[in-house]
Structures are given as structure tokens and as C-alpha cells.
Amino acid sequence: MxxxxxxxxxxxxxxxxxxxxxxxQGLSAVALLAMGAIHLYLVFxxxxxxxxxxxxxxxxxxxALAIAVVVLRGVLLAVATALxxxxxxxxxxxxxxxxxxxxxxxxxxxxxxxxxTTLVVESIGTVILAGTLLLAMRSxxxx
Numbered sequence: 607m608x609x610x611x612x613x614x615x616x617x618x619x620x621x622x623x624x625x626x627x628x629x630x631q632g633l634s635a636v637a638l639l640a641m642g643a644i645h646l647y648l649v650f651x652x653x654x655x656x657x658x659x660x661x662x663x664x665x666x667x668x669x670a671l672a673i674a675v676v677v678l679r680g681v682l683l684a685v686a687t688a689l690x691x692x693x694x695x696x697x698x699x700x701x702x703x704x705x706x707x708x709x710x711x712x713x714x715x716x717x718x719x720x721x722x723t724t725l726v727v728e729s730i731g732t733v734i735l736a737g738t739l740l741l742a743m744r745s746x747x748x749x
Contacts, residue, residue, distance in 0.1 A: 637730065
């Protein structure tokens, strides 16, 4: 194996890039599913009313986006990943607002069920989805 073969394998669109994209797609799906599962758990744990409905919508959206991020390719993958990133950041921002200034009349505290876990999952998910989006855009441009 020549030193150039390693360089060539790292080019955009190469097998190495394709494998990294597939790994990142899987990690993105796991992050989305974890976020949705947390919100669904909270509904079963007693969160009701409008917030409970929004949590169910979050879980359904996360599930749908997780499927899209895994099965789509090309420009549709980039779109699904961008939407997933916006969804994840929006959910994280809503929690941060609820923890600080309140959101829809709801003030949240760090000691409520899974709040700290949610902050960690959504923060890591944001980073993973941003990386996946960059790889998907790069892969689409190289194709």
C-alpha cells in the first residue's frame, strides 16, 4: 500500500467518507430517538396538558426524522439532517428557556425528572447532527 492510497481514501466521496457518513447517520438517529424517548417517558411519567401533547409531538417528530436520516441519501439526506438539527436545537432552546426565563408559563428546574439528562442528550445530539450535516453536504457535493 502506497502512502498515496491513504490520502486517496480520505477524499470526499471515498469509501472512508461514505463509512463515516453512515456512522454519523446512525449516531444522529440514536440521538433523535433518545430525545424522543425522553419526552415520551415524561408523558407516561405524568406530564400532561399542552406540554404533554407537545412532548408526544416531539417524540413522533424525532422518530420520523430518525428514520429519514438513516434511509435518505444525497440532497434529501442533507435536508433531513438540517431539519433534524433545527428540531434538536429548538427543543434544547425550549428547555433552556424553561430553565431560565420560563416558556409558555412553565418554569423548569434542574432537579425535575431527566432535565439534566435531556440537556446532555440534546447538546451531544446537536453536535452529532451538525457533523452529519457537514458530511452529508460534502458527500453530496462530491457526488
